[in-house]
Amino acid sequence: MTLAAQELSVHAGPTALLEHVSLSLSPGEVLAILGANGAGKSTLLGRLAGERGSPVVRTTGRVLLDARPIESWRPRELARRRAVLPQNPSLAFGYTALELAALGRHASGDDARAALAIAREALRATDAAHLADREVPTLSGGERARAHLACALAQLWDAECDHARYLLLDEPTAALDLAHQHEVLGIVREFTRTRGVGVVAIVHDLNLAAEYADRVALLVCGRLAAVGESTRVLDPGNVEAAFDVRARTLEHPLRPGPLIAVARRSARGVGDRRPPHANRHPVSAEP
Numbered sequence: 001m002t003l004a005a006q007e008l009s010v011h012a013g014p015t016a017l018l019e020h021v022s023l024s025l026s027p028g029e030v031l032a033i034l035g036a037n038g039a040g041k042s043t044l045l046g047r048l049a050g051e052r053g054s055p056v057v058r059t060t061g062r063v064l065l066d067a068r069p070i071e072s073w074r075p076r077e078l079a080r081r082r083a084v085l086p087q088n089p090s091l092a093f094g095y096t097a098l099e100l101a102a103l104g105r106h107a108s109g110d111d112a113r114a115a116l117a118i119a120r121e122a123l124r125a126t127d128a129a130h131l132a133d134r135e136v137p138t139l140s141g142g143e144r145a146r147a148h149l150a151c152a153l154a155q156l157w158d159a160e161c162d163h164a165r166y167l168l169l170d171e172p173t174a175a176l177d178l179a180h181q182h183e184v185l186g187i188v189r190e191f192t193r194t195r196g197v198g199v200v201a202i203v204h205d206l207n208l209a210a211e212y213a214d215r216v217a218l219l220v221c222g223r224l225a226a227v228g229e230s231t232r233v234l235d236p237g238n239v240e241a242a243f244d245v246r247a248r249t250l251e252h253p254l255r256p257g258p259l260i261a262v263a264r265r266s267a268r269g270v271g272d273r274r275p276p277h278a279n280r281h282p283v284s285a286e287p
Contacts, residue, residue: 001026001027001066001067001163001164002024002025002026002064002066002067002164002198003024003025003048003063003064003065003066003082003164003166003198003200004022004023004024004025004063004064005021005022005023005024005044005047005048005061005062005063006022006061006062006063006064007020007021007022007060007061007062008020008021008022008044008047008059008060008061008062008063009021009059009060009061010040010043010047010053010057010058010059010222011057011058011059012054012056012057012058013056016222017040017043017057017222018040018043018044018047018222018223019222019223020061020223020224021040021044021061021219021222021223021224022061022224023217023224023227025048025166025198025199025200026198027164027165027166027192027196027197027198028192028193028196028197028198029192029198029199029214029215030188030189030192030198030199030200030201030212030213030214030215031198031199031200031201031213031214031215031216031217032200032201032202032203032208032209032212032213032215032216032217032230033045033200033201033202033203033216033217033219034202034203034204034206034209034216034217034218034219034234034242035218035219035220035242036220036242036243036244038221039219039220039221039222039242040219040221040222041170041202041219042087042170042202043222044219045084045168045170045200045202047059047063048063048070048168048200049082049084049168050063050065050070050071050073050078050082052071065078065081065082065166066081066163066164076107079106079107079155080107080108080161080163080165081163081164081165081166082165082166082167082168083104083152083153083155083156083165083166083167083168084152084168084170085148085149085151085152085167085168085169085170085172086170087170087171087174087202089144089148091136091137094135094136094137095135095136096132096133096134096135096136097123097128097131097132097133097134097136097139097143097147097150098116098119098120098123098132098133099119100136100147100148100150100151101118101119101120101122101123101147101150101151101154102115102116102118102119102154103151103154104118104119104122104150104151104152104153104154104155104157105118105119105154105155105157107155108155108158115154118154118157119150119151119154120132121154121157122150122151122153122154122157123147123150125150125153125187125191126146126147126149126150126153126184126187127146127180127183128143128146128147128150131143131146131147141175142175142176142177142180144175145172145174145175145176145184146176146180146184149169149172149184149187152167152169153167153187153191156191156195156197157195158195164196164198165195165196165197165198166197166198166199166200167188167191167197167198167199167200168199168200168201169188169199169200169201169202170201170202171202171203171204172184172185172188172201172203173185173203173205173208174204181205181208182208185201185208185211185212186212188201188212189212201213206234206239206260206262207252207259207260209230209234210230210231210234210257210258210260211255211257213230214229215227215228215229215230216228216229216230216233216234217233218233218234218238218242219242220241220242225238225241225242226238230257230258231257231258234249234258234260235249236248236249239260239262243262244265245262245263245264245265246262246263246264246265247260247261247262248260248261248262249261
């Protein structure tokens with residue numbers, strides 16, 4: 001049972017957004033997707049979620065959910081197997097945080113009482129229980145992010161079921177302060193352990209990815225440059241090639257594992273119009 005992309009390519013006219021990307025996610029693991037702006041991270045996440053994209057965008061290859069093409073799943077079946085938290089979730093109505101979280105149970109068949117009970121648990125898990133009666137539009141950006149995450153967790157909350165489940169997160173820590181970044185990723189990691197959910201998350205902070213992900217996938221200009229354990233993928237050469245920065249790997253002073261230190265390259269002259277990644281060298285994928 002996996003969620004897998006096989007030779008996935010996406011082109012918008014002559015522009016390649018993804019090229020021949022193959023990777024898989026298993027239940028019970030966290031996979032972080034890393035890459036510079038425009039590397040194809042959100043495009044890949046969208047295809048893994050089952051989005052078909054614009055009619056003018058051409059997609060080849062395939063995405064399989066538990067060995068079946070993802071487009072062959074009926075919407076309710078798909079909703080019970082994968083939940084998606086987009087980068088900028090919106091809510092058109094003045095729902096409370098509790099009502100928003102309860103929306104995650106729509107495909108489950110729960111009655112109203114059971115849905116609200118799980119919604120309250122999901123809000124507690126994201127440190128948002130105190131927001132239950134607040135209308136979502138009145139919340140701060142970080143509070144809204146945690147309420148929307150609670151909705152996604154509630155969608156996959158069942159502790160025991162007969163099918164694999166996957167949680168797809170597009171920059172889940174973007175609106176959060178430092179403490180809540182760690183708290184939310186810790187919650188997500190625990191969710192994989194206790195409920196067997198596979199998680200794929202777009203993360204910009206290399207050190208957060210190294211700390212909380214079981215594996216990382218590094219995209220460079222639409223291609224999968226490397227995938228594997230963070231200690232192997234996030235070496236200075238790969239980081240420098242992918243992000244056009246200087247990088248060093250140090251021993252982390254506060255926890256086991258590496259600390260990835262980065263700094264900008266020397267400033268370019270005014271007349272240097274090269275794109276920021278013009279000096280990248282190919283990054284070898286792990287075997």
